[in-house]
Amino acid sequence: MLHKKHVIRASLLLFLIVLSLTSYRIVSFLQGSAAIEQEWKAYKPDPIVNFGSTKHLSILPLVNWHTDNGALKGEAGVSYLIKTDNNTILFDVGFNKNQESPSPLEHNMKQLAVTLDSIDTIFMSHAHLDHSGGQQWVNKNTFSIGLEQTDLAGKDIYAATHTTYPNNKVNVIPEATVIGPGIASLGAISRQLFLGRIEEQALVINVENKGLVFIVGCGHQTVPKILTRAQQIFNEDIYGIVGDLHYPIPEGRLSLLGINLQKYLASGEGPHNPISFETMDNELNMLQELGLRFIALGGHDTSDEAIEYFNTKFGDGYRHVKVGDWIEIAK
Ligand SMILES: [Zn+2]
Numbered sequence: 001m002l003h004k005k006h007v008i009r010a011s012l013l014l015f016l017i018v019l020s021l022t023s024y025r026i027v028s029f030l031q032g033s034a035a036i037e038q039e040w041k042a043y044k045p046d047p048i049v050n051f052g053s054t055k056h057l058s059i060l061p062l063v064n065w066h067t068d069n070g071a072l073k074g075e076a077g078v079s080y081l082i083k084t085d086n087n088t089i090l091f092d093v094g095f096n097k098n099q100e101s102p103s104p105l106e107h108n109m110k111q112l113a114v115t116l117d118s119i120d121t122i123f124m125s126h127a128h129l130d131h132s133g134g135q136q137w138v139n140k141n142t143f144s145i146g147l148e149q150t151d152l153a154g155k156d157i158y159a160a161t162h163t164t165y166p167n168n169k170v171n172v173i174p175e176a177t178v179i180g181p182g183i184a185s186l187g188a189i190s191r192q193l194f195l196g197r198i199e200e201q202a203l204v205i206n207v208e209n210k211g212l213v214f215i216v217g218c219g220h221q222t223v224p225k226i227l228t229r230a231q232q233i234f235n236e237d238i239y240g241i242v243g244d245l246h247y248p249i250p251e252g253r254l255s256l257l258g259i260n261l262q263k264y265l266a267s268g269e270g271p272h273n274p275i276s277f278e279t280m281d282n283e284l285n286m287l288q289e290l291g292l293r294f295i296a297l298g299g300h301d302t303s304d305e306a307i308e309y310f311n312t313k314f315g316d317g318y319r320h321v322k323v324g325d326w327i328e329i330a331k
């Protein structure tokens with residue numbers, strides 16, 4: 001009898017602890033979201049004029065969910081190689097979910113004959129584990145291409161929030177910034193996720209006779225805010241988007257203890273209100289109304305169902321992101 005009483009008491013205590021922790025998370029989520037909306041309304045970015053252009057733009061997905069062939073490794077992370085007239089940029093460094101050596105990024109680079117020597121710039125979209133080479137590096141405000149941090153001396157590294165790298169000074173650029181001829185960052189756009197606040201920046205490339213191409217990492221910024229910010233800063237028309245826009249509808253790619261992380265904790269308006277098909281459709285209409293000519297969508301945080309929907313809606317303007325499959329925007 002006494003034993004039963006103890007069990008009831010312990011269960012009640014556990015229930016109260018879980019309840020107060022959840023309530024705390026919900027309150028900080030709501031307060032954080034409200035603060036970000038206020039900041040967003042008050043912020044007026046400086047325009048960027050005449051930042052040059054590039055004749056050529058080719059993008060090679062190095063890490064993502066889908067792959068071009070069985071010799072390449074896919075995972076729920078992101079890395080792109082971006083080539084312009086003057087620069088070769090590594091955009092994010094993958095997940096390395098199993099913390100293996102070589103990492104999927106290193107493995108795919110070798111398969112695709114991409115050497116670190118050929119890369120002059122590293123652009124980090126945001127400090128999430130699936131873009132930084134694993135949580136252990138995010139915890140230390142850094143990132144890693146492999147299981148150990150390789151020497152990146154002499155490369156220009158850009159991040160939107162405080163980031164360090166051994167023997168290299170990381171350029172922290174929260175505001176929209178020109179980083180090369182025809183190459184700029186869109187600046188950090190904040191988002192309150194249930195997981196916590198995140199600042200994400202997209203890369204913007206001005207392609208001669210075409211317009212702006214955006215490369216997006218996770219898409220936490222949301223499409224409406226990316227478009228609004230772009231119109232505040234740039235004069236040029238938007239030609240296309242390459243990257244990942246976070247549509248885990250009906251389900252995302254990552255689960256923990258049966259909870260779909262991308263769907264409930266990293267998108268939408270909190271766990272009780274995940275992102276809906278209607279929201280995605282509205283955002284897609286927004287892109288179409290803008291006259292967007294080209295979209296290549298990655299699948300690391302977007303479902304196959306959502307990808308198929310983009311495909312039917314955009315038709316010829318749609319390209320699927322697959323590791324190892326070059327996206328030639330301007331040859
Ligand atoms: Zn991501």
Ligand SMILES: [Zn+2]
Nearest residue numbers: 126128218220
């Ligand atoms: Zn993310």
